Amino acid sequence: MSTADLARIPEVSPMATLQDYAKARRESWIGHSMRGFEVLTHDQGWEIMSSKEFDIGGGFGVVLDAVGLTSGRYREEWNKQIVCTEGELRTRMRQPYMRLLKPQQVAKLQGSVREMIHGILDEIKDPTDVDFMAEIAWRLPTQLYCDLISAPREMAPWIGRVTEAINPPLLMMDRDRLGESEAAYWEGLDFIEKHIDEKRKHLGDDFTSELIRCELEGLISHDEVKTVAMSLLIASMDNTLHQLGLTFGTLLEDRSRWEQTLARPTAAPQAAEETYRLCPRFGVIARHASVDIPVNGFTIPAGNWVWISTRSGGRDETKFEDPDTFKLGRPASRALMFGSNHYSCLGATLARLEITETIKIIGERFPNIHLKGDWAKREGPLVTEVEHLRVSLV
Numbered sequence: 001m002s003t004a005d006l007a008r009i010p011e012v013s014p015m016a017t018l019q020d021y022a023k024a025r026r027e028s029w030i031g032h033s034m035r036g037f038e039v040l041t042h043d044q045g046w047e048i049m050s051s052k053e054f055d056i057g058g059g060f061g062v063v064l065d066a067v068g069l070t071s072g073r074y075r076e077e078w079n080k081q082i083v084c085t086e087g088e089l090r091t092r093m094r095q096p097y098m099r100l101l102k103p104q105q106v107a108k109l110q111g112s113v114r115e116m117i118h119g120i121l122d123e124i125k126d127p128t129d130v131d132f133m134a135e136i137a138w139r140l141p142t143q144l145y146c147d148l149i150s151a152p153r154e155m156a157p158w159i160g161r162v163t164e165a166i167n168p169p170l171l172m173m174d175r176d177r178l179g180e181s182e183a184a185y186w187e188g189l190d191f192i193e194k195h196i197d198e199k200r201k202h203l204g205d206d207f208t209s210e211l212i213r214c215e216l217e218g219l220i221s222h223d224e225v226k227t228v229a230m231s232l233l234i235a236s237m238d239n240t241l242h243q244l245g246l247t248f249g250t251l252l253e254d255r256s257r258w259e260q261t262l263a264r265p266t267a268a269p270q271a272a273e274e275t276y277r278l279c280p281r282f283g284v285i286a287r288h289a290s291v292d293i294p295v296n297g298f299t300i301p302a303g304n305w306v307w308i309s310t311r312s313g314g315r316d317e318t319k320f321e322d323p324d325t326f327k328l329g330r331p332a333s334r335a336l337m338f339g340s341n342h343y344s345c346l347g348a349t350l351a352r353l354e355i356t357e358t359i360k361i362i363g364e365r366f367p368n369i370h371l372k373g374d375w376a377k378r379e380g381p382l383v384t385e386v387e388h389l390r391v392s393l394v
Protein backbone atom coordinates (compact mmCIF):
# COMPACT_ATOMS: atom_id res chain seq x y z
CA MET A 1 0.00 0.00 0.00
CA SER A 2 1.49 3.40 -0.87
CA THR A 3 0.79 6.83 0.52
CA ALA A 4 -1.49 7.39 -2.43
CA ASP A 5 -3.75 4.73 -0.88
CA LEU A 6 -4.34 6.88 2.19
CA ALA A 7 -7.97 7.37 1.22
CA ARG A 8 -8.50 3.61 1.36
CA ILE A 9 -7.50 3.02 4.97
CA PRO A 10 -10.31 3.05 7.55
CA GLU A 11 -11.08 5.94 9.89
CA VAL A 12 -10.57 4.77 13.47
CA SER A 13 -11.44 6.95 16.43
CA PRO A 14 -8.95 7.24 19.33
CA MET A 15 -11.96 6.16 21.41
CA ALA A 16 -12.83 3.16 19.21
CA THR A 17 -14.58 0.21 20.81
CA LEU A 18 -13.28 -3.35 20.45
CA GLN A 19 -15.97 -3.92 17.82
CA ASP A 20 -14.80 -0.83 15.88
CA TYR A 21 -11.23 -2.14 15.98
CA ALA A 22 -12.27 -5.61 14.80
CA LYS A 23 -14.15 -4.09 11.87
CA ALA A 24 -11.21 -1.84 10.95
CA ARG A 25 -8.76 -4.77 11.13
CA ARG A 26 -10.81 -6.59 8.52
CA GLU A 27 -10.02 -3.72 6.14
CA SER A 28 -6.39 -2.95 6.95
CA TRP A 29 -3.58 -3.23 9.49
CA ILE A 30 -3.45 0.58 9.71
CA GLY A 31 -6.13 3.21 10.15
CA HIS A 32 -6.33 6.96 10.22
CA SER A 33 -7.66 9.28 12.93
CA MET A 34 -7.66 12.95 13.86
CA ARG A 35 -4.33 12.45 15.71
CA GLY A 36 -2.47 10.57 12.93
CA PHE A 37 -2.25 6.88 12.06
CA GLU A 38 -3.59 4.08 14.23
CA VAL A 39 -1.77 0.76 14.01
CA LEU A 40 -4.25 -2.05 14.52
CA THR A 41 -2.27 -5.28 14.33
CA HIS A 42 0.19 -6.76 16.81
CA ASP A 43 3.25 -7.47 14.70
CA GLN A 44 3.21 -4.21 12.79
CA GLY A 45 2.74 -2.39 16.11
CA TRP A 46 5.73 -4.20 17.56
CA GLU A 47 7.79 -3.50 14.44
CA ILE A 48 7.08 0.23 14.55
CA MET A 49 7.64 0.68 18.27
CA SER A 50 10.91 -1.25 18.03
CA SER A 51 12.16 0.52 14.90
CA LYS A 52 15.02 2.98 15.26
CA GLU A 53 13.65 4.92 12.29
CA PHE A 54 10.76 6.30 14.33
CA ASP A 55 11.31 8.84 17.08
CA ILE A 56 9.01 10.34 19.72
CA GLY A 57 8.94 13.87 18.26
CA GLY A 58 9.06 15.67 21.61
CA GLY A 59 7.41 12.68 23.21
CA PHE A 60 4.95 13.37 25.99
CA GLY A 61 4.97 17.00 24.79
CA VAL A 62 2.25 16.09 22.30
CA VAL A 63 -0.02 15.15 25.21
CA LEU A 64 0.92 18.27 27.17
CA ASP A 65 0.11 20.43 24.15
CA ALA A 66 -3.23 18.70 23.78
CA VAL A 67 -4.21 19.42 27.40
CA GLY A 68 -3.16 23.05 26.99
CA LEU A 69 0.13 22.91 28.91
CA THR A 70 2.09 24.67 26.19
CA SER A 71 4.38 27.06 28.08
CA GLY A 72 5.47 28.28 31.52
CA ARG A 73 7.54 26.88 34.34
CA TYR A 74 5.60 23.65 34.71
CA ARG A 75 5.94 22.85 31.01
CA GLU A 76 9.67 23.63 31.19
CA GLU A 77 10.02 21.08 33.99
CA TRP A 78 8.27 18.46 31.88
CA ASN A 79 10.52 19.27 28.90
CA LYS A 80 13.46 18.05 30.99
CA GLN A 81 11.86 14.65 31.70
CA ILE A 82 13.09 11.51 29.87
CA VAL A 83 9.69 11.10 28.22
CA CYS A 84 10.16 14.44 26.44
CA THR A 85 13.79 14.04 25.37
CA GLU A 86 15.61 12.45 22.47
CA GLY A 87 19.15 11.40 21.67
CA GLU A 88 22.17 11.34 23.95
CA LEU A 89 20.39 13.02 26.87
CA ARG A 90 17.68 10.33 27.06
CA THR A 91 20.28 7.58 26.74
CA ARG A 92 22.12 9.03 29.71
CA MET A 93 19.01 9.46 31.83
CA ARG A 94 17.92 5.88 31.12
CA GLN A 95 21.25 4.54 32.40
CA PRO A 96 20.55 4.71 36.16
CA TYR A 97 17.23 2.92 35.66
CA MET A 98 18.85 0.24 33.56
CA ARG A 99 21.37 -0.33 36.33
CA LEU A 100 18.91 -0.20 39.18
CA LEU A 101 15.90 -1.94 37.74
CA LYS A 102 17.53 -4.57 35.55
CA PRO A 103 15.99 -8.02 36.00
CA GLN A 104 18.75 -9.29 38.35
CA GLN A 105 18.24 -6.29 40.67
CA VAL A 106 14.47 -6.55 40.57
CA ALA A 107 14.63 -10.28 41.39
CA LYS A 108 16.27 -9.31 44.67
CA LEU A 109 13.15 -7.35 45.59
CA GLN A 110 10.90 -10.40 45.38
CA GLY A 111 11.13 -11.16 49.12
CA SER A 112 10.24 -7.65 50.23
CA VAL A 113 7.44 -7.35 47.67
CA ARG A 114 5.95 -10.60 49.00
CA GLU A 115 6.28 -9.47 52.60
CA MET A 116 4.62 -6.17 51.68
CA ILE A 117 1.67 -7.89 49.98
CA HIS A 118 1.17 -10.18 52.99
CA GLY A 119 1.24 -7.14 55.28
CA ILE A 120 -1.32 -5.30 53.14
CA LEU A 121 -3.63 -8.33 53.15
CA ASP A 122 -3.20 -8.81 56.93
CA GLU A 123 -4.36 -5.24 57.53
CA ILE A 124 -7.65 -5.60 55.64
CA LYS A 125 -10.40 -5.00 58.18
CA ASP A 126 -13.32 -6.75 56.55
CA PRO A 127 -12.25 -9.45 54.06
CA THR A 128 -15.87 -9.86 52.94
CA ASP A 129 -16.02 -6.33 51.57
CA VAL A 130 -12.81 -4.89 50.17
CA ASP A 131 -12.28 -1.78 48.08
CA PHE A 132 -9.57 -3.44 45.97
CA MET A 133 -8.16 -0.15 44.64
CA ALA A 134 -7.91 1.68 47.98
CA GLU A 135 -7.05 -1.24 50.22
CA ILE A 136 -4.69 -3.20 47.95
CA ALA A 137 -3.78 -1.61 44.59
CA TRP A 138 -2.94 1.85 45.92
CA ARG A 139 -0.96 0.53 48.82
CA LEU A 140 1.53 -1.79 47.10
CA PRO A 141 3.33 0.48 44.60
CA THR A 142 3.34 3.42 47.02
CA GLN A 143 4.90 1.38 49.83
CA LEU A 144 7.38 -0.11 47.39
CA TYR A 145 8.32 3.38 46.20
CA CYS A 146 9.09 4.31 49.83
CA ASP A 147 11.35 1.25 50.11
CA LEU A 148 13.07 2.04 46.80
CA ILE A 149 14.11 5.48 48.00
CA SER A 150 14.52 4.48 51.69
CA ALA A 151 11.70 6.70 52.93
CA PRO A 152 9.51 5.51 55.81
CA ARG A 153 6.55 3.42 54.60
CA GLU A 154 4.25 5.68 56.63
CA MET A 155 4.78 8.24 53.88
CA ALA A 156 3.01 6.01 51.36
CA PRO A 157 -0.44 7.70 51.60
CA TRP A 158 1.11 11.15 51.10
CA ILE A 159 3.25 9.90 48.20
CA GLY A 160 0.14 8.27 46.72
CA ARG A 161 -1.83 11.51 46.87
CA VAL A 162 0.99 13.46 45.18
CA THR A 163 1.68 10.95 42.41
CA GLU A 164 -2.03 10.46 41.76
CA ALA A 165 -2.42 14.18 41.16
CA ILE A 166 0.60 14.66 38.85
CA ASN A 167 0.33 12.22 35.97
CA PRO A 168 -3.21 10.76 35.82
CA PRO A 169 -4.90 14.09 34.95
CA LEU A 170 -2.47 14.49 32.03
CA LEU A 171 -2.83 10.89 30.86
CA MET A 172 -6.62 11.21 31.02
CA MET A 173 -6.28 14.58 29.21
CA ASP A 174 -8.32 16.21 31.95
CA ARG A 175 -7.79 19.96 31.48
CA ASP A 176 -9.80 20.77 34.59
CA ARG A 177 -7.20 19.06 36.76
CA LEU A 178 -4.16 20.80 35.23
CA GLY A 179 -3.80 23.16 38.21
CA GLU A 180 -3.96 20.21 40.60
CA SER A 181 -1.28 18.42 38.57
CA GLU A 182 1.03 21.42 38.70
CA ALA A 183 0.54 22.01 42.44
CA ALA A 184 1.28 18.34 43.17
CA TYR A 185 4.38 18.45 40.96
CA TRP A 186 5.91 21.32 42.98
CA GLU A 187 4.97 19.58 46.21
CA GLY A 188 6.68 16.40 44.97
CA LEU A 189 9.74 18.31 43.74
CA ASP A 190 10.13 20.07 47.07
CA PHE A 191 10.12 16.69 48.81
CA ILE A 192 12.58 15.20 46.27
CA GLU A 193 15.02 18.12 46.62
CA LYS A 194 15.12 17.79 50.41
CA HIS A 195 15.33 14.01 50.16
CA ILE A 196 18.34 14.20 47.77
CA ASP A 197 20.10 16.71 50.04
CA GLU A 198 19.62 14.36 53.00
CA LYS A 199 20.90 11.36 51.01
CA ARG A 200 24.02 13.23 49.93
CA LYS A 201 25.08 13.27 53.59
CA HIS A 202 25.11 9.45 53.88
CA LEU A 203 24.68 7.37 50.77
CA GLY A 204 22.86 4.08 51.25
CA ASP A 205 21.52 1.17 49.28
CA ASP A 206 18.61 2.83 47.49
CA PHE A 207 17.56 4.42 44.19
CA THR A 208 18.38 8.00 45.23
CA SER A 209 21.83 7.08 46.52
CA GLU A 210 22.52 5.28 43.25
CA LEU A 211 21.49 8.39 41.32
CA ILE A 212 23.95 10.43 43.37
CA ARG A 213 26.65 7.82 42.66
CA CYS A 214 25.84 8.15 38.94
CA GLU A 215 26.42 11.90 39.28
CA LEU A 216 29.72 11.33 41.09
CA GLU A 217 30.82 9.01 38.28
CA GLY A 218 29.95 11.74 35.75
CA LEU A 219 27.13 9.73 34.18
CA ILE A 220 24.42 12.30 34.89
CA SER A 221 24.54 15.95 35.94
CA HIS A 222 23.60 17.48 39.28
CA ASP A 223 20.27 18.66 37.86
CA GLU A 224 19.54 15.34 36.22
CA VAL A 225 19.67 13.59 39.62
CA LYS A 226 16.56 15.60 40.49
CA THR A 227 14.90 15.00 37.13
CA VAL A 228 15.40 11.24 37.21
CA ALA A 229 14.31 11.07 40.85
CA MET A 230 11.13 12.95 39.87
CA SER A 231 10.52 10.53 37.01
CA LEU A 232 10.43 7.64 39.50
CA LEU A 233 7.88 9.55 41.58
CA ILE A 234 5.82 10.26 38.47
CA ALA A 235 6.03 6.92 36.63
CA SER A 236 6.39 4.11 39.13
CA MET A 237 3.01 4.01 40.82
CA ASP A 238 -0.18 5.05 39.00
CA ASN A 239 0.29 2.79 35.97
CA THR A 240 1.07 -0.23 38.12
CA LEU A 241 -1.82 0.24 40.48
CA HIS A 242 -4.35 0.75 37.71
CA GLN A 243 -2.99 -2.31 35.92
CA LEU A 244 -3.33 -4.26 39.17
CA GLY A 245 -7.01 -3.30 39.21
CA LEU A 246 -7.46 -4.05 35.50
CA THR A 247 -5.74 -7.41 35.96
CA PHE A 248 -7.93 -8.49 38.89
CA GLY A 249 -11.10 -7.10 37.26
CA THR A 250 -10.30 -9.12 34.13
CA LEU A 251 -9.46 -12.30 36.07
CA LEU A 252 -12.51 -12.15 38.31
CA GLU A 253 -15.22 -10.96 35.91
CA ASP A 254 -15.22 -14.45 34.38
CA ARG A 255 -14.72 -17.05 37.11
CA SER A 256 -13.18 -19.57 34.69
CA ARG A 257 -10.19 -17.24 34.22
CA TRP A 258 -9.42 -17.20 37.93
CA GLU A 259 -9.95 -20.94 38.15
CA GLN A 260 -7.52 -21.55 35.28
CA THR A 261 -4.99 -19.43 37.14
CA LEU A 262 -5.49 -21.31 40.40
CA ALA A 263 -5.26 -24.68 38.67
CA ARG A 264 -1.66 -24.01 37.65
CA PRO A 265 0.26 -22.44 40.53
CA THR A 266 3.14 -21.49 38.22
CA ALA A 267 0.79 -19.76 35.81
CA ALA A 268 0.64 -16.36 37.53
CA PRO A 269 3.07 -14.63 35.10
CA GLN A 270 1.18 -15.99 32.09
CA ALA A 271 -2.17 -15.08 33.59
CA ALA A 272 -0.89 -11.55 34.14
CA GLU A 273 0.31 -11.31 30.52
CA GLU A 274 -3.11 -12.43 29.29
CA THR A 275 -4.70 -9.58 31.23
CA TYR A 276 -2.23 -7.07 29.72
CA ARG A 277 -3.29 -8.34 26.31
CA LEU A 278 -7.02 -8.17 27.01
CA CYS A 279 -7.13 -5.11 29.23
CA PRO A 280 -3.98 -2.96 29.09
CA ARG A 281 -3.45 0.19 31.15
CA PHE A 282 -1.81 1.86 28.14
CA GLY A 283 -4.18 1.79 25.17
CA VAL A 284 -1.62 3.24 22.77
CA ILE A 285 2.12 3.71 22.37
CA ALA A 286 3.13 6.79 20.38
CA ARG A 287 5.81 7.10 17.72
CA HIS A 288 6.59 9.88 15.26
CA ALA A 289 7.94 9.86 11.71
CA SER A 290 10.45 12.64 11.03
CA VAL A 291 11.05 11.35 7.50
CA ASP A 292 8.95 9.21 5.19
CA ILE A 293 9.12 5.65 6.58
CA PRO A 294 7.88 2.62 4.66
CA VAL A 295 6.20 -0.07 6.77
CA ASN A 296 4.53 -3.17 5.44
CA GLY A 297 3.92 -1.70 2.00
CA PHE A 298 2.62 1.64 3.30
CA THR A 299 4.63 4.83 3.67
CA ILE A 300 4.10 6.87 6.83
CA PRO A 301 4.63 10.41 5.56
CA ALA A 302 7.13 12.63 7.41
CA GLY A 303 5.64 14.77 10.15
CA ASN A 304 2.98 12.25 11.19
CA TRP A 305 2.22 10.60 14.51
CA VAL A 306 1.67 6.87 14.68
CA TRP A 307 -0.42 5.48 17.56
CA ILE A 308 0.10 1.79 18.13
CA SER A 309 -3.13 0.50 19.57
CA THR A 310 -2.46 -2.09 22.24
CA ARG A 311 -6.22 -2.55 22.65
CA SER A 312 -6.50 -3.56 19.01
CA GLY A 313 -3.14 -5.35 18.70
CA GLY A 314 -3.96 -7.55 21.69
CA ARG A 315 -7.10 -8.77 19.90
CA ASP A 316 -5.44 -9.28 16.53
CA GLU A 317 -6.90 -12.52 15.16
CA THR A 318 -3.94 -13.00 12.81
CA LYS A 319 -1.68 -13.21 15.87
CA PHE A 320 -3.87 -14.75 18.58
CA GLU A 321 -6.14 -17.71 18.03
CA ASP A 322 -9.57 -16.98 19.48
CA PRO A 323 -8.27 -13.56 20.59
CA ASP A 324 -11.13 -12.57 22.91
CA THR A 325 -10.65 -15.66 25.06
CA PHE A 326 -8.44 -15.69 28.13
CA LYS A 327 -6.21 -18.68 27.64
CA LEU A 328 -3.10 -19.89 29.41
CA GLY A 329 -0.39 -21.67 27.44
CA ARG A 330 -0.53 -19.44 24.36
CA PRO A 331 2.71 -19.22 22.38
CA ALA A 332 4.89 -16.54 23.96
CA SER A 333 4.38 -13.07 22.50
CA ARG A 334 5.56 -9.67 23.56
CA ALA A 335 3.12 -7.46 25.48
CA LEU A 336 2.70 -4.20 23.61
CA MET A 337 1.74 -2.32 26.75
CA PHE A 338 5.29 -1.59 27.96
CA GLY A 339 6.54 -0.24 24.63
CA SER A 340 9.87 -1.21 23.17
CA ASN A 341 13.40 -0.29 22.29
CA HIS A 342 15.15 2.86 23.50
CA TYR A 343 11.86 4.39 24.72
CA SER A 344 10.56 1.27 26.48
CA CYS A 345 9.18 1.23 30.00
CA LEU A 346 12.06 1.15 32.45
CA GLY A 347 9.96 -0.30 35.24
CA ALA A 348 8.34 -3.17 33.32
CA THR A 349 10.17 -5.90 35.24
CA LEU A 350 9.27 -4.31 38.54
CA ALA A 351 5.62 -3.81 37.57
CA ARG A 352 5.42 -7.42 36.41
CA LEU A 353 6.88 -8.60 39.72
CA GLU A 354 4.32 -6.61 41.74
CA ILE A 355 1.37 -7.86 39.71
CA THR A 356 2.50 -11.48 39.46
CA GLU A 357 3.26 -11.75 43.18
CA THR A 358 -0.13 -10.25 44.05
CA ILE A 359 -1.85 -12.89 41.90
CA LYS A 360 0.20 -15.67 43.49
CA ILE A 361 -0.34 -14.59 47.09
CA ILE A 362 -4.04 -13.85 46.74
CA GLY A 363 -4.36 -17.20 44.96
CA GLU A 364 -2.64 -18.97 47.87
CA ARG A 365 -4.39 -17.15 50.70
CA PHE A 366 -7.76 -16.24 49.25
CA PRO A 367 -8.62 -18.61 46.38
CA ASN A 368 -12.32 -17.80 46.82
CA ILE A 369 -11.88 -14.11 46.04
CA HIS A 370 -14.80 -12.86 43.97
CA LEU A 371 -16.23 -9.62 42.68
CA LYS A 372 -18.90 -7.85 44.71
CA GLY A 373 -21.10 -6.35 42.03
CA ASP A 374 -19.78 -4.92 38.80
CA TRP A 375 -16.39 -3.35 38.49
CA ALA A 376 -16.01 -0.12 36.50
CA LYS A 377 -13.21 1.22 34.35
CA ARG A 378 -12.92 4.40 32.33
CA GLU A 379 -11.16 4.35 28.99
CA GLY A 380 -9.47 7.51 27.75
CA PRO A 381 -7.70 8.04 24.42
CA LEU A 382 -4.37 7.06 26.05
CA VAL A 383 -4.98 4.99 29.18
CA THR A 384 -7.66 3.16 31.12
CA GLU A 385 -8.26 3.69 34.81
CA VAL A 386 -10.21 1.60 37.27
CA GLU A 387 -13.04 3.56 38.85
CA HIS A 388 -14.15 0.95 41.32
CA LEU A 389 -13.50 -2.68 42.06
CA ARG A 390 -15.06 -4.26 45.14
CA VAL A 391 -14.24 -7.80 46.09
CA SER A 392 -14.78 -10.31 48.85
CA LEU A 393 -11.57 -12.17 49.63
CA VAL A 394 -13.40 -15.11 51.18
Ligand code: HEM
Binds near residue numbers: 082101347350351
Ligand atom coordinates in the same frame (compact mmCIF):
# COMPACT_ATOMS: atom_id res chain seq x y z
C1 HEM B 1 1.90 -1.74 34.69
C2 HEM B 1 2.69 -0.71 34.94
C3 HEM B 1 3.35 0.13 33.88
C4 HEM B 1 2.96 0.37 32.59
C5 HEM B 1 1.74 -0.14 31.86
C6 HEM B 1 3.96 1.23 32.01
C7 HEM B 1 3.94 1.66 30.69
C8 HEM B 1 4.91 2.46 30.12
C9 HEM B 1 4.94 2.85 28.72
C10 HEM B 1 3.89 2.49 27.69
C11 HEM B 1 6.04 3.62 28.53
C12 HEM B 1 6.48 4.25 27.19
C13 HEM B 1 7.08 3.12 26.34
C14 HEM B 1 7.40 3.44 24.90
O1 HEM B 1 7.08 4.53 24.40
O2 HEM B 1 7.99 2.55 24.20
C15 HEM B 1 6.70 3.73 29.81
C16 HEM B 1 7.85 4.46 30.02
C17 HEM B 1 8.44 4.58 31.24
N1 HEM B 1 8.14 3.88 32.38
FE1 HEM B 1 6.60 2.60 32.65
N2 HEM B 1 4.91 1.51 32.95
C18 HEM B 1 4.59 0.85 34.10
C19 HEM B 1 5.31 0.82 35.29
C20 HEM B 1 6.47 1.51 35.51
C21 HEM B 1 7.26 1.46 36.72
C22 HEM B 1 6.95 0.58 37.93
C23 HEM B 1 8.31 2.34 36.55
C24 HEM B 1 9.45 2.68 37.46
C25 HEM B 1 9.84 1.94 38.46
C26 HEM B 1 8.20 2.90 35.22
C27 HEM B 1 9.06 3.82 34.67
C28 HEM B 1 9.01 4.28 33.38
C29 HEM B 1 9.91 5.28 32.84
C30 HEM B 1 11.00 6.00 33.61
C31 HEM B 1 9.56 5.47 31.50
C32 HEM B 1 10.18 6.44 30.51
C33 HEM B 1 11.12 5.70 29.59
C34 HEM B 1 11.69 6.56 28.47
O3 HEM B 1 11.03 7.51 28.03
O4 HEM B 1 12.81 6.27 28.05
N3 HEM B 1 7.07 2.37 34.61
N4 HEM B 1 6.02 2.99 30.76
